[in-house]
Amino acid sequence: MQSYRLTIPGAPRPVESASIVDEVSRNTVSTTEDDSADRSRQAASLAQRDALFFQELEQQQIQLNDDQVQAVRHGDGPLLTIAGAGSGKTTTLACRAAYLMQVRRVSPRHLLLVTFSRKAADEMKQRLAEIPGVPLRAAQSVEARTFHSFCLQLLRRNGVRSNVLGDDGQQRMTIKRLLRESGTSFDFEPESLLALLSSYKCRLLTASDLPEASPAEREIKRVLLRYEQWKQAGGMIDFDDLLLLTYNKLSSEPELLAALQDRFHYIMVDEFQDTNTVQYEIVRLIAGERRNLMVVGDDDQTIYSFNGASSEAILSFDKVYPDAKVVALRINYRSSAEIVGLGNAIIRGNKHRRPKTLTVPAGRQRLADGSDDTVEAAIGVEGKPLFARPATAEEEAALITTSIRKLIEHGGYSYGDIAVLYRSAGSGRATIEHLLQAGIPIEEHGDLLSFYESPLIRPVMAHLKLALQHRDKQAIEMMLPTLYVNRESAMRWIRDKDAQQAKKWPLIHLTSLPGLQQFQKDAVIERLRLIKAAATQKPAAAIRRIRDAFFDKFAETNRGGTPHKELMKELLDELESSAGRFETVESFVAFAEDMVKRQAEAKGDVKPDSSEGSNGEGRVQVMTIHRSKGLEFPAVFVIGASEGIMPHRSAIQPQQPKQTSSQEETEREKEEALEEERRLMYVAVTRARERLYVSSPAFYHGQKAELSRFLAEAGGVRQTLSAAGSSRSTRRTMR
Numbered sequence: 001m002q003s004y005r006l007t008i009p010g011a012p013r014p015v016e017s018a019s020i021v022d023e024v025s026r027n028t029v030s031t032t033e034d035d036s037a038d039r040s041r042q043a044a045s046l047a048q049r050d051a052l053f054f055q056e057l058e059q060q061q062i063q064l065n066d067d068q069v070q071a072v073r074h075g076d077g078p079l080l081t082i083a084g085a086g087s088g089k090t091t092t093l094a095c096r097a098a099y100l101m102q103v104r105r106v107s108p109r110h111l112l113l114v115t116f117s118r119k120a121a122d123e124m125k126q127r128l129a130e131i132p133g134v135p136l137r138a139a140q141s142v143e144a145r146t147f148h149s150f151c152l153q154l155l156r157r158n159g160v161r162s163n164v165l166g167d168d169g170q171q172r173m174t175i176k177r178l179l180r181e182s183g184t185s186f187d188f189e190p191e192s193l194l195a196l197l198s199s200y201k202c203r204l205l206t207a208s209d210l211p212e213a214s215p216a217e218r219e220i221k222r223v224l225l226r227y228e229q230w231k232q233a234g235g236m237i238d239f240d241d242l243l244l245l246t247y248n249k250l251s252s253e254p255e256l257l258a259a260l261q262d263r264f265h266y267i268m269v270d271e272f273q274d275t276n277t278v279q280y281e282i283v284r285l286i287a288g289e290r291r292n293l294m295v296v297g298d299d300d301q302t303i304y305s306f307n308g309a310s311s312e313a314i315l316s317f318d319k320v321y322p323d324a325k326v327v328a329l330r331i332n333y334r335s336s337a338e339i340v341g342l343g344n345a346i347i348r349g350n351k352h353r354r355p356k357t358l359t360v361p362a363g364r365q366r367l368a369d370g371s372d373d374t375v376e377a378a379i380g381v382e383g384k385p386l387f388a389r390p391a392t393a394e395e396e397a398a399l400i401t402t403s404i405r406k407l408i409e410h411g412g413y414s415y416g417d418i419a420v421l422y423r424s425a426g427s428g429r430a431t432i433e434h435l436l437q438a439g440i441p442i443e444e445h446g447d448l449l450s451f452y453e454s455p456l457i458r459p460v461m462a463h464l465k466l467a468l469q470h471r472d473k474q475a476i477e478m479m480l481p482t483l484y485v486n487r488e489s490a491m492r493w494i495r496d497k498d499a500q501q502a503k504k505w506p507l508i509h510l511t512s513l514p515g516l517q518q519f520q521k522d523a524v525i526e527r528l529r530l531i532k533a534a535a536t537q538k539p540a541a542a543i544r545r546i547r548d549a550f551f552d553k554f555a556e557t558n559r560g561g562t563p564h565k566e567l568m569k570e571l572l573d574e575l576e577s578s579a580g581r582f583e584t585v586e587s588f589v590a591f592a593e594d595m596v597k598r599q600a601e602a603k604g605d606v607k608p609d610s611s612e613g614s615n616g617e618g619r620v621q622v623m624t625i626h627r628s629k630g631l632e633f634p635a636v637f638v639i640g641a642s643e644g645i646m647p648h649r650s651a652i653q654p655q656q657p658k659q660t661s662s663q664e665e666t667e668r669e670k671e672e673a674l675e676e677e678r679r680l681m682y683v684a685v686t687r688a689r690e691r692l693y694v695s696s697p698a699f700y701h702g703q704k705a706e707l708s709r710f711l712a713e714a715g716g717v718r719q720t721l722s723a724a725g726s727s728r729s730t731r732r733t734m735r
Contacts, residue, residue, distance in 0.1 A: 004386035004403065004693055049103045056132035057095065064088075064095065065361075071294075071327045072096045075104065078287075078321035079294040080314065084358045085343065085686035086334025086632065089296050090120075093268055094127035096294065097142060098134050100266055108141035112264040114150060114283065116271045120630075121145055124270075143264070147279050148239050151246040158256060160245065162237045171238065174230060178223050180488050186219055186557075187481030189455045195306075197224050201240035202276035202308030204247065216557065243278045250285045261288040271630070272297030276308030284320075291321065299354055300347045303626055303679050305672075315352065332358045332686075334632055336383030339685060339692050345714035347682040350675045378410040379403070385685070385692040389707070393427070393577070393640070396695045397434035400637050403693060404440060404620060407635055411691075415441055416618020419633040421625050421684045423648055424567065425451060426574035427640040432622060433578075436598040443602070445623035450599045451578075452592040456555060456571050461592060463546055464585050467534040470505045482554050483523055485513065507531075539579035539588035547572060566650035573701040625684045636688035638681075641696040642705035647677035681710045 050073070057064065064072060068088060071081045072095045083089035097113065100106040115121045121144040129139035145153070152164065165171060175190035200209060207228050210221040231237065237245065250257045267287050269275065272295035275283075287293040295317060302311035318324040332340045337360045344357050380386045390396040400420060407413045420435075422428035429451045435442050452461055462478035469475070477491045490510060497509035505528060511521045530549055534542035555568050582588040602619075621633065640646055651673035685692055696707050706712075 003399070004380060004388045004695075046103065053099060053103050053133070060130075060132050062091065062095070062131070064092070065329075065331050067327055067329045067331070068092045068095070070325075071329070072099045074294070074325055074327070076290070076292055078291050078317070078324035080317045080321075080324050080326045081294065081296040082314070082326070082328040082354055082356060083296050083298050084328070084330055084332060084356060085298065085301065085683075086332040087329035087358070088331075088333055089270070089329060090123065090127060092329065093270060093296060094124060094131060097124075097128055097268065098131040101138060102133050106266060108138045109143070110263065110265040111142045111268070112150075112266070112286070113142060113144040113268045114270065115144065115146055116274055118146055118149070120270060121149075147282070148242050151242040151282070154246055154260075155242065155249070158249065160237075162235050162241075164242070165231065165236045165238045175223065175227060178226050178230070180486070182219070182223055182226075183486050183489075184219050184223075185481070185484040185486060186216055187459075187487075187554075188220065188223075191455070193220060193224060193227075196220065197227070198240050199306070199308055201244055202278055204244070204278050204281070206244075243282065247278050247282055247285075250282065257285060257288070260286050261290065265290055266292045266294070268294045268296070270296050273299055273302040273311060273314055274304055274307075274309045275313055276310075280313055293321070300350070300356075300679055301629065301683055303629060303676060303683055305676055311352065315354065328354070328356050330356055330358050332360055334689055335686060335692075336360070336690065338384050339688050342385050342692075342714060343682055343686045346678065346685065346710050349710065349713045350678050351671075352675060375410050378406045380691065380693075382690050385688075385694060387711075388693070388695040390695055390697055392699050393430040393697050394434075394581070396639055396697050397430040399695065400431055400639065400693075401434045401438045401440065403637070404435075405438075407691070408617075411635075413635055414617040415620045417634040418637070419621040419623070419628065419631070419635070419687065420637045420639065421623060421628050421687065422639050423625060423646045423680065424570065425454065425624075426570040427645050428622070428624070429574055429578065431639055432599070433595055435620065435622070436595065436602065441602070441617070441619040442622045443619040444599070445621065445627040450596040451571075451574070452596055454571065456568055457575055460543060460546055460551060460572070460575060461589070463531055464534060464539065464542060464589050466507070466531050467542070467585055468589060473506070476507055480510075482550065483510070483520065483527065485510070485516070485520070489513075534585055537585065539582050539585045540576050542585055543572075543576050543579055547576075566648070566653055570649065570701075577701050625680045628687050629683055632687050632689055634689050635691040635693075636684070637693045637695070638684045639695050640700075641681070641694050641708040641711055642698075642700055643708060644700055644703075644705055645697075646681055646708050647674055647710070651677045678710050681708065 054064075054069075068091070071079065071092050074096070081089070081092065083092070093113065097111055100111065101108055113121070113124055115124065124144045125139050125142065128134055128142060129136050143150070171194055172190040175193055179186075179188060179190070196210075197207060200206065207221065207224040210217070210224060212218040212221050231241075250260070264286055267283055269283055274297070283293060295314070297314055299311040299314040302309055302314070318326055335343075340358050340360055347353070388396070388399055390399055404415075404418055407418060408415065420428075420431055422431065432442070432444070432451070451457065459479050459482050462472075462475040465472050465475040466479070473491075473495070476494065477487060480487045480490050483490075490513060493513050494506055494509045497512065498506045503509065507524065507528060510516070510524050527550075530546065534546070537545070552569075552572065555572070578592075579588050582591065621631075625638075644652065651670070685694070694711070696711065697705055699705055
């Protein structure tokens with residue numbers, strides 16, 4: 001079996017250790033203990049208060065480097081703080097809030113801190129209360145909220161009494177009902193339509209702005225407009241409405257805006273790279289003429305473009321505010337020098353970014369002395385990125401499973417110390433299944449749907465199930481939309497007819513559905529032939545035939561204008577790869593159902609048959625790279641570092657360009673997509689504190705897959721790649 005090598009071939013040397021500058025001692029006014037005792041904090045000059053502030057931080061072992069001190073000391077005016085991965089941004093934000101209160105005598109009620117999660121807001125208040133000299137009451141008086149919480153509070157205080165529709169399930173059920181009532185033959189997923197509407201609202205647009213060039217687009221717009229009408233009639237708003245309503249109120253009510261500007265003199269925004277247009281505009285309005293806006297973020301970690309976020313906000317901040325002070329936090333306190341060096345080398349390939357090179361503090365370099373040769377032989381050298389080139393995703397999954405066991409047995413790690421990160425649902429399927437089969441406890445993050453239960457895969461699996469169980473009504477209902485009939489009315493007809501005269505194949509009743517055209521009746525007969533034939537075929541061949549006959553075309557037609565067609569192709573190819581391990585449809589369907597059950601047990605949806613637990617060792621954290629943002633783990637496995645996986649083929653093979661797009665626009669969109677993929681790789685490797693394992697399958701979905709260009713470039717290897725991502729020729733030029 002493949003094993004992890006000592007390092008990634010050609011990887012750059014580790015970055016040099018960065019020294020922590022004793023900024024406190026260099027910027028502290030010398031005082032004696034007697035002086036300190038006699039001095040009154042209220043009467044102290046700004047310089048004395050400054051000195052005392054940093055002395056007290058030092059006494060509490062809170063040491064700030066030069067860059068952090070610059071950000072903390074910043075007074076009035078706009079401030080852009082570029083916070084590299086693991087660079088202590090939370091400490092910097094908390095210390096600046098404390099500095100404004102203690103040194104500059106700003107009332108805590110004049111501070112507004114906006115975050116992207118309630119956990120981050122709570123943590124900020126807790127950190128603030130731990131800073132010497134900050135009373136708990138003062139820390140609690142600082143307005144630290146998420147964007148949505150802040151907007152809801154503002155709207156409530158200004159007469160908006162609409163109920164907040166915070167239940168995703170209710171939203172999906174409503175869209176599903178509206179689709180059913182519309183009688184559409186399109187099989188749109190409610191999640192896709194809601195995501196599409198959200199993406200418009202994030203850009204200060206509404207459902208009325210949706211396109212209507214095609215029948216599918218017109219149907220989507222009609223359903224979403226009805227959804228908006230339903231909310232309005234019921235006195236409800238959703239989370240996106242909170243932002244839009246707040247922006248509209250602040251834009252149209254000068255007195256309200258003036259009151260907010262008078263309340264909040266200093267505004268700080270965390271994770272600024274994740275802000276969308278409407279969020280950015282809200283904080284700009286509140287900052288007003290004072291312009292005391294501090295934003296903290298990292299353009300190298302902008303990975304949520306599908307949610308409306310853009311690195312352009314950070315890149316252009318000092319153009320919007322020409323007098324903005326720019327501070328870069330460049331010391332990584334999280335990872336080893338070698339891991340930081342790999343991250344630097346990866347992200348350096350992006351052109352549209354603020355140039356910066358992260359370093360590590362003195363003493364963070366790995367010390368080889370005293371290391372255990374036996375442990376190193378089993379799990380590698382701590383701090384050094386390790387690499388493997390397995391043949392396939394299945395071999396990669398087996399390697400990860402074995403390596404996790406070694407970390408537990410030889411490295412003293414618990415399951416909860418370990419994370420497995422993957423690019424997309426398709427690329428994570430094999431590893432999740434191997435971990436489940438091995439009995440390794442896992443915790444999946446995300447929508448928590450099993451691969452075989454995902455909206456795109458369910459109809460294909462339904463065809464296979466019907467080949468085995470002809471009267472499976474649930475499977476019939478699941479596949480009906482692929483015949484371009486309304487699911488509810490068609491299923492009702494089949495049930496009624498079968499109650500009158502039961503058939504071996506109940507689907508045949510559909511041929512007598514009133515209003516069905518002859519070509520549709522012929523399609524039902526042909527589909528039955530296809531299903532019957534699948535029973536005797538190998539499952540991978542059966543799936544390929546289903547795809548070629550109708551399903552790929554159906555999926556693209558009914559995708560609701562949101563998922564990239566390459567994302568759909570990846571999932572369907574992954575289904576074929578999974579099925580290729582089995583000889584019969586029956587064995588494959590049984591395996592898929594077992595995996596669904598195991599995943600449900602792992603998520604706690606149902607009780608497992610056995611009482612075996614993880615013995616307090618936690619669970620391996622399994623998630624997409626997008627979900628890992630903001631997290632860190634002692635040991636991280638990054639899987640699928642191959643062309644077509646990362647970068648994803650949706651970036652390598654952009655969708656068909658619009659007729660109105662110029663060649664220059666098309667090339668720019670492709671470059672932007674590739675740069676976001678490179679940022680994903682960067683985010684993935686910088687989640688690791690002590691151990692990083694990267695693997696790159698040599699074959700993916702039966703096709704040769706080159707090493708990810710991001711790793712190749714990081715090692716100084718320049719590849720010439722075809723549009724599909726496979727290497728036509730590779731020339732090695734050390735840069």
